[in-house]
Amino acid sequence: MKRLFPITPALLCLLGGLSIAVVEAAAPADPPAKTEAAPAASAAQVNTFNRLMTPKSDRNQPPPLDGIHDPEGPGTKTLQAPRDAFSALPKSSGGNYVNWVQALKDKAINPRYDRLNPKEEPMIMELDIVREVKGFMPDVVYPHDRHTQWLDCSNCHPDIFVPQKGANTISMAQILMGQKCGVCHGKVAFPVSECRLCHSKKKDQALLKK
């Protein structure tokens, strides 16, 4: 899953003259075969990027019908349908109904960390970042470990998040619109409907009453 994301920021730092330009670009090393959404359909992207929030009956469609793979592609029909593929994996209550964190932990899946190098191992970092939330909603705990098992630091830093606690503004609206955590959550990781997975740190009741 290394370099899963095409977005790469570019920093041209000319140290000599100290003139700085930052260029952020989305240039996939391996562009997906899929055709992108037609611009005309873009006025209402919320449910499009939150594709895992489609009605339960419509989820995990076979590849030719899932809206992700090219139905005309010669390989599409040979892919295993997710409903079969997922049947032996630990279940969850949302998204594509697989608890991927558990699946990895149980070794029910054994994903390659690097597409080209089967021996490459992830560099796991165990650092939790807690982001306090106003009111009664439990605080958000962002766990590095459960991300770095699959992802490279550069999938998030510095393009999606500056690596500094609190330096990034994050809101639910942004997440729903496919930004920040929503770059993945709702698309390739569990969707926004699973509040408690992110909002996992209960507030001190005594403090709340104050």
Added chain:
Amino acid sequence: MVCALGLSGLLMAAGAAWAAPPPFEQKMSLLERFLKQSATSEQVGREGSEALRASLEKTRALRDEARKLYDAGETAMAMQRIDQAIQQAARLSQSNAGPDKRSWNQQVRFEGLMAGVAAFADAYQRNLSALAAEPNRGQGSVPPPISPAEIVQRVEQAQALAGKGDLEAANTLLTDVQNQLVSALRGMLNHKTLVHELKFATPEHEYRYELERFSGLETVLNMALSRATIDENGRRFIQEQMEKSRTLHQEAERSAAGGKFQEAIGTLEKANEYLSRVMNMAGMGFP
């Protein structure tokens, strides 16, 4: 040119970069560079197949559309469009399997690595200082030695290589620097929990926070409404609720204009509660 800049200079440079041009303009400039200067676009324009030319045209059209949207203040949509344009450009240079494909990928990688190294060097420096200030520094958590001077020297070396066109060697060097920084950071931060407290410096800051929530929620809702299949009754109800929240928002704006921020915050919180409830109606899964 030999550059006598210390790590802090590099870090300052990195810091300055975050405040630098808005992401849209950054992306636009990369795209323009591809369209105007790359061998791919030149070659495709000159001798490309019909399909490749159409693809190049599409990239240009997406760029123009992105610019229009951006100028009209539709930032989110403009960003989407520019991303599509850049993806189109990347695909184009992939399908045009000439030497240019390689250099485009290497160039993007180089720029990504430079940004990564700058950001992680900054985090490294910050955490080093924080660790030094801790009263009882954990014995087990001594970071692996990595000399700031060495980082700067290697970054300069990589830039010199890139300047000579040897992006591959530059990238190998930068990858190595980045890996060292990452393992140093892991050494310092592993098994820790950092808490970002939500504290507002003034009531006005808190008001701005609620205001941002309000406009964010409203944007998402409008997007959802324009597409979700909700029956007439549901739609009417949602619109009523949104109307109420807008009234509250206006009321809050009046209070804020009069400097009564506490009051404004309370009113806006209510407006946001309405909107959150409506999210649920629109099938956005808000409880």
